[in-house]
Amino acid sequence: MTSTTADEITPRPAPFWTAPVIATVLLAVLWPAALFFGGLSAMATDACGPDDCSSGLMTSLSVIYGTLSYGGLFSAAAYVAAWALPRERRWSALRSWTAIAALLPPGLVLLLVFTLPAP
Secondary structure, eight states: OOOOOHHHHSOOOOOTTHHHHHHHHHHHHHHHHHHHHHHHGGGGGTTTHHHHSOHHHHHHHHHHHHHHHHHHHHHHHHHHHHHHSOSSGGGHHHHHHHHHHHHHHHHHHHHHHHTOOOO
């Protein structure tokens, strides 16, 4: 029977590119969906007209359009930071967090679109 050493039991860290690649694949799906459904969300006011709709609906639409406008800049900055951080193990946690942060704006838009209040 062979003995095992601590080096054989300790898991290896994920390669430096794992989190940015996962973010890239998810952003390639989430941003087009967020733009499509965010653009269609204006039709939620067709039944009541923009002047007579509930304040909850109008607030949600304002947040959706604000996130589409400014969230893209935040998402792009976090995405670039995830790829640009040094390829050392001590930066892996920050690289993962910036990759997750890049996914927040399109995720927020989709969450708001699919939970729009009634007009």
